[in-house]
Amino acid sequence: MHEFTLHPQLAADTWHIASLPLCDVLLMNDANYPWLILVPRVADARELLDLDEDDRTRAWREIDLAAQALRDLFTPDKLNIATLGNMVSQLHVHVIARFKSDTAWPKPVWGARPPMPYADPVVTERIAGLRARLRSSAA
Amino acid sequence: MHEFTLHPQLAADTWHIASLPLCDVLLMNDANYPWLILVPRVADARELLDLDEDDRTRAWREIDLAAQALRDLFTPDKLNIATLGNMVSQLHVHVIARFKSDTAWPKPVWGARPPMPYADPVVTERIAGLRARLRSSAA
Numbered sequence: 001m002h003e004f005t006l007h008p009q010l011a012a013d014t015w016h017i018a019s020l021p022l023c024d025v026l027l028m029n030d031a032n033y034p035w036l037i038l039v040p041r042v043a044d045a046r047e048l049l050d051l052d053e054d055d056r057t058r059a060w061r062e063i064d065l066a067a068q069a070l071r072d073l074f075t076p077d078k079l080n081i082a083t084l085g086n087m088v089s090q091l092h093v094h095v096i097a098r099f100k101s102d103t104a105w106p107k108p109v110w111g112a113r114p115p116m117p118y119a120d121p122v123v124t125e126r127i128a129g130l131r132a133r134l135r136s137s138a139a
Numbered sequence: 140m141h142e143f144t145l146h147p148q149l150a151a152d153t154w155h156i157a158s159l160p161l162c163d164v165l166l167m168n169d170a171n172y173p174w175l176i177l178v179p180r181v182a183d184a185r186e187l188l189d190l191d192e193d194d195r196t197r198a199w200r201e202i203d204l205a206a207q208a209l210r211d212l213f214t215p216d217k218l219n220i221a222t223l224g225n226m227v228s229q230l231h232v233h234v235i236a237r238f239k240s241d242t243a244w245p246k247p248v249w250g251a252r253p254p255m256p257y258a259d260p261v262v263t264e265r266i267a268g269l270r271a272r273l274r275s276s277a278a
Contacts, residue, residue, distance in 0.1 A: 048218075049207060068188060080221070080222070081222050084221070086217055086219070086237060087245050089217075098225060107249070108249050
């Protein structure tokens with residue numbers, strides 16, 4: 001048994017927003033889209049099916065929370081929710097707010113455009129807004 | 140209130156495999172990957188968040204069933220699970236068996252390659268195999 005540690009690629013590409021009961025919630029450093037990544041803190045999990053049933057239920061609930069937070073904060077035209085993991089095998093779930101005006105619409109975001117790193121103070125405000133929203137809805 | 144009817148684009152691109160308690164399970168007509176699509180039979184739903192809590196629980200459970208069926212039948216290197224809906228707004232969830240040897244790996248499948256329609260008798264066998272597996276695991 002290993003202990004859980006966040007994959008270095010995910011750590012490099014994101015800010016930590018919150019730790020929910022099962023998942024760490026991360027903000028992708030790509031200002032093109034409000035883009036969260038949820039990572040269950042379960043060592044060696046690659047698929048949702050690798051989680052036991054209780055954890056799977058927790059994961060779904062936390063994905064819903066993240067989606068609701070993005071919806072409340074950004075009023076997107078569409079939410080995109082996906083677990084792919086073809087590149088980074090550690091189980092992680094994308095929850096992305098999409099807009100008809102965004103740079104990749106209507107394509108999926110992966111590989112569509114080079115990431116656009118956030119500038120300060122935008123990211124500081126965004127992180128604060130997401131933290132407040134997740135805290136209130138998780139309560 | 141409208142009645143649920145399957146979006147014509149989804150109907151045109153797929154075969155009907157099974158009707159689970161909430162979702163119709165469809166097989167995408169693309170022999171590049173074993174690719175299921177789950178469509179909750181709820182009129183006007185666009186997001187998982189549009190489902191009430193009971194239906195959302197049902198949807199996640201049926202996504203698990205579909206993923207498990209693909210894993211049992213095809214032993215993929217990775218499962219890809221996603222709800223995007225940027226093109227077809229009717230709520231639908233992709234569950235796709237991915238292989239390091241497949242034509243789009245490691246990219247996501249959407250838009251990566253032109254679909255490769257199934258030939259008979261491959262599709263007949265595939266449909267029968269999926270039906271049998273979903274029936275036994277849903278029981």
